[in-house]
Amino acid sequence: MMSSTRTAFTELPVIDVSGLYSDQSTDRRAVAEALGRAAREVGFFYVTGHKVEMDLRKDLLEQTKRFFEQPVERKMDVYIGKSINHRGYVPEGEEVMVGGKHDRKEALDIGLELASNDPLVTAGTPMVGPNQWPDLPGFRTDVTAYYEAVFDLGRRLLHGFALALGKDETFFDDFVTKPPSQLRLLHYPYDADAEDAQGIGAHTDYECFTLLLPTAPGLQVMNGDGEWIDVPLLADAYVVNIGDMMEIWTNGAFIATSHRVRKVKEERYSFPLFFACDYHTTVAPIPDLIGDGQTANYDPVRAGDHLFSQTVQSFAYLRDRLARGEVTLPEDAKALSSFGQYARHLEAQDE
Ligand SMILES: O=C(O)CCC(=O)C(=O)O
Numbered sequence: 388m389m390s391s392t393r394t395a396f397t398e399l400p401v402i403d404v405s406g407l408y409s410d411q412s413t414d415r416r417a418v419a420e421a422l423g424r425a426a427r428e429v430g431f432f433y434v435t436g437h438k439v440e441m442d443l444r445k446d447l448l449e450q451t452k453r454f455f456e457q458p459v460e461r462k463m464d465v466y467i468g469k470s471i472n473h474r475g476y477v478p479e480g481e482e483v484m485v486g487g488k489h490d491r492k493e494a495l496d497i498g499l500e501l502a503s504n505d506p507l508v509t510a511g512t513p514m515v516g517p518n519q520w521p522d523l524p525g526f527r528t529d530v531t532a533y534y535e536a537v538f539d540l541g542r543r544l545l546h547g548f549a550l551a552l553g554k555d556e557t558f559f560d561d562f563v564t565k566p567p568s569q570l571r572l573l574h575y576p577y578d579a580d581a582e583d584a585q586g587i588g589a590h591t592d593y594e595c596f597t598l599l600l601p602t603a604p605g606l607q608v609m610n611g612d613g614e615w616i617d618v619p620l621l622a623d624a625y626v627v628n629i630g631d632m633m634e635i636w637t638n639g640a641f642i643a644t645s646h647r648v649r650k651v652k653e654e655r656y657s658f659p660l661f662f663a664c665d666y667h668t669t670v671a672p673i674p675d676l677i678g679d680g681q682t683a684n685y686d687p688v689r690a691g692d693h694l695f696s697q698t699v700q701s702f703a704y705l706r707d708r709l710a711r712g713e714v715t716l717p718e719d720a721k722a723l724s725s726f727g728q729y730a731r732h733l734e735a736q737d738e
């Protein structure tokens with residue numbers, strides 16, 4: 388039987404994934420087993436032994452600093468509210484998580500670059516299409532190179548998760564061809580006067596899983612007892628967490644863990660790559676992952692609808708478009724924060 392054990396973990400597992408790059412299937416299986424255990428017991432873990440080169444990560448950070456150092460008027464040249472596919476600059480206060488508290492963060496949202504004449508784009512699919520690139524030398528090249536490298540790591544993890552679920556490595560591949568996978572460049576400014584400001588409010592991620600590269604501590608994840616656990620910085624490691632889609636596919640065996648960034652003690656940058664499946668993928672518990680005598684714990688959702696509806700409900704410019712009738716919420720849109728321990732431990736809110 389597949390079941391998750393929502394443990395009262397106090398630290399995150401560390402998984403060396405170098406075996407995923409091996410051409411020996413026993414090496415890949417050994418990593419997959421560790422991935423499966425961490426995904427079931429914690430839903431959050433460090434990944435070491437990856438092959439995303441240091442130079443790519445360094446260039447990404449440098450370009451990001453250059454972007455955010457610009458005056459706000461320059462950054463607003465690529466304001467996300469100018470985009471029809473949710474790409475661009477997210478100023479402070481634009482994205483509001485459940486609870487409505489103001490986040491001290493700004494972001495630049497980048498995604499898989501699809502041309503405006505791509506059939507998926509001409510069909511009016513939300514969240515896909517071209518990026519709004521800032522006019523900074525080398526920015527697009529460096530960020531694209533990083534995107535491709537971290538996406539390759541994501542693809543290997545996807546294969547590992549498939550193995551961990553007793554499937555062929557390529558089981559999920561048909562669902563990941565032109566995914567609305569966002570790379571966020573996040574900046575949390577340090578402000579000594581902002582007493583109880585939060586970095587980012589509690590949430591789960593809406594996609595399959597996330598590969599996060601942080602530059603400073605500040606991230607916290609909620610354990611099975613509803614306690615916030617610090618995620619210290621581990622040099623060169625990624626922090627990977629399960630998102631809502633993997634939780635549904637596994638009928639809750641893999642856990643989409645709630646997390647947040649509290650008030651930061653230093654200037655902080657972080658880079659989540661949200662590894663999504665294609666917009667039109669219907670995600671439902673995989674029949675043979677539903678244990679004997681158990682039923683499906685989740686209704687089917689269209690992956691893109693879930694991502695889009697959560698995004699519409701949390702971004703000010705999209706809520707305005709909704710109010711003006713320019714966008715509509717998918718029919719079975721879930722409220723914000725429907726997944727994760729946070730929803731199950733609401734009493735721990737704002738402690
Ligand atoms: O900055 C971080 O460490 C986490 C960011 C995050 O959770 C998100 O953007 O979904």
Ligand SMILES: [Fe+2]
Nearest residue numbers: 590591592646
């Ligand atoms: Fe997140």
